Amino acid sequence: MTTEREAVAAGFDEWVGTLSEWVAIPSVSADPDRAPDVGASADFLAERLRRTGFPDVEVLTSGPYRPAVYAHWPSGEPDPVRVLVYGHHDVQPADGDDRWTHPPFRPQLIGDVLYGRGASDDKGNIGAHLLGMAAHLRATGRSAPAVDVTLLVEGEEESGSPHIGDLLAELGDKLTADVIVVSDTGIFDAGTPSLCVGMRGLVAGELHVHGPEVDLHSGVFGGAVPNPISELVRLLAAMHDEHGHIAIPRFYDGVIEPTDSDRQKTRALPFDEHSWITGPAASRAAWGEAGYSTLERIGSRPTAEINGIYGGYTGPGSKTIVPTDGHAKLSFRLVGEQDPAAIRRAVTDFFAFGVRAGLTVDLTWEGDGVRPLYTDPNHPATIAAQRALGAAFDTATVLLTREGGSGPEAELVDAIGAPMVFLGVMTEDDQIHAPNERAPLPLLRKGCEAIAHLWRELAELGRDGLVKSDG
Numbered sequence: 269m270t271t272e273r274e275a276v277a278a279g280f281d282e283w284v285g286t287l288s289e290w291v292a293i294p295s296v297s298a299d300p301d302r303a304p305d306v307g308a309s310a311d312f313l314a315e316r317l318r319r320t321g322f323p324d325v326e327v328l329t330s331g332p333y334r335p336a337v338y339a340h341w342p343s344g345e346p347d348p349v350r351v352l353v354y355g356h357h358d359v360q361p362a363d364g365d366d367r368w369t370h371p372p373f374r375p376q377l378i379g380d381v382l383y384g385r386g387a388s389d390d391k392g393n394i395g396a397h398l399l400g401m402a403a404h405l406r407a408t409g410r411s412a413p414a415v416d417v418t419l420l421v422e423g424e425e426e427s428g429s430p431h432i433g434d435l436l437a438e439l440g441d442k443l444t445a446d447v448i449v450v451s452d453t454g455i456f457d458a459g460t461p462s463l464c465v466g467m468r469g470l471v472a473g474e475l476h477v478h479g480p481e482v483d484l485h486s487g488v489f490g491g492a493v494p495n496p497i498s499e500l501v502r503l504l505a506a507m508h509d510e511h512g513h514i515a516i517p518r519f520y521d522g523v524i525e526p527t528d529s530d531r532q533k534t535r536a537l538p539f540d541e542h543s544w545i546t547g548p549a550a551s552r553a554a555w556g557e558a559g560y561s562t563l564e565r566i567g568s569r570p571t572a573e574i575n576g577i578y579g580g581y582t583g584p585g586s587k588t589i590v591p592t593d594g595h596a597k598l599s600f601r602l603v604g605e606q607d608p609a610a611i612r613r614a615v616t617d618f619f620a621f622g623v624r625a626g627l628t629v630d631l632t633w634e635g636d637g638v639r640p641l642y643t644d645p646n647h648p649a650t651i652a653a654q655r656a657l658g659a660a661f662d663t664a665t666v667l668l669t670r671e672g673g674s675g676p677e678a679e680l681v682d683a684i685g686a687p688m689v690f691l692g693v694m695t696e697d698d699q700i701h702a703p704n705e706r707a708p709l710p711l712l713r714k715g716c717e718a719i720a721h722l723w724r725e726l727a728e729l730g731r732d733g734l735v736k737s738d739g
């Protein structure tokens with residue numbers, strides 16, 4: 269009898285070859301010139317899913333979205349658990365950044381680490397479903413999976429999933445599921461397997477402060493009229509008080525304070541702040557809202573972040589003006605029950621009522637924003653995923669963590685109406701979204717194995733077992 273681990277080991281080298289070929293396709297969704305590559309990446313995945321045995325595979329191209337991949341493999345068992353797997357095959361931009369010492373789209377294996385854009389996020393992690401499925405079949409001696417498996421692999425997640433609603437509407441009942449498995453997140457660190465049970469929401473937009481109709485001479489008018497860029501930075505600085513609390517009225521509505529037990533669990537995580545600061549955070553200090561630890565700030569506190577500022581004269585030499593306009597790009601991470609629409613109103617009021625006479629502000633928002641998402645840590649599906657991950661990592665202890673990032677997951681849960689579990693093995697060392705993205709192969713191997721275990725675990729649970737009893 270072959271175990272899941274042996275089955276993964278037997279297919280792993282070939283799988284790494286497949287992953288490398290896939291990473292070489294520069295499927296950057298943000299770059300219109302790379303549109304054919306996004307299509308090629310979808311076609312590549314579809315072909316590999318067919319080779320794995322998925323009988324029903326489609327590349328979706330008829331909507332406004334960039335090419336996405338749908339695949340379905342029915343179990344053949346009576347009344348099987350139906351699983352929907354979500355991930356993405358597009359990647360973050362990498363061009364024009366000379367900090368890549370390993371070329372982003374010429375994947376390189378150095379030691380047991382695969383370098384390349386997408387090696388981790390998300391081709392490595394969603395690609396693990398190819399070998400995970402093969403290993404599940406081999407270890408169980410089945411010709412079809414023990415659970416119904418449907419995959420939806422999006423082609424524009426890194427561009428904010430602007431058309432996920434169109435995809436969900438187009439596929440409709442084909443996505444019906446008892447549980448959603450997201451393979452686009454990570455674990456606490458390589459030695460500490462963990463399961464994500466929460467993601468922050470997100471609202472992003474741009475603040476514009478308008479002043480004089482034309483640039484004014486700073487000698488003739490300076491000091492006597494309001495300067496829109498001075499006002500911009502004053503307003504931006506006013507978003508936080510000196511203790512790092514966000515000072516926007518009504519901003520904290522819906523934020524849920526961590527309980528003593530939450531705080532205890534967070535403290536129990538093996539977090540080394542110093543190596544976090546000097547390593548992945550690449551900063552010289554940790555700083556944030558007073559009264560909360562770094563992990564709490566990331567996992568359970570909201571943010572008001574200035575992403576960029578522009579306006580006025582920025583060319584060579586000096587130009588002595590009072591400029592017409594100042595602009596800032598802003599983003600807000602949301603937690604608890606914070607509502608994106610209410611946050612947009614609170615932020616708009618804060619700037620509109622706070623601005624000095626003689627200047628005007630307006631805000632432009634990027635889409636509707638994303639609400640925060642929390643999954644039930646006691647749900648049978650969460651426990652099954654903990655067991656699957658634990659089996660791959662040879663441990664009974666799989667911690668539950670929250671991620672600071674945001675994705676289309678809340679929209680998926682709302683549309684499908686099923687519980688969600690996160691199964692991915694990214695770590696902070698993977699440099700996702702940064703130069704020199706990489707994935708350690710031993711972790712990807714465990715990720716493949718965890719998927720194989722999860723299909724078995726969910727099948728053993730059955731549909732009745734997945735319905736959580738409140739007793």
Ligand SMILES: [Zn+2]
Pocket residue numbers: 356389390425452
């Ligand atoms: Zn991702």
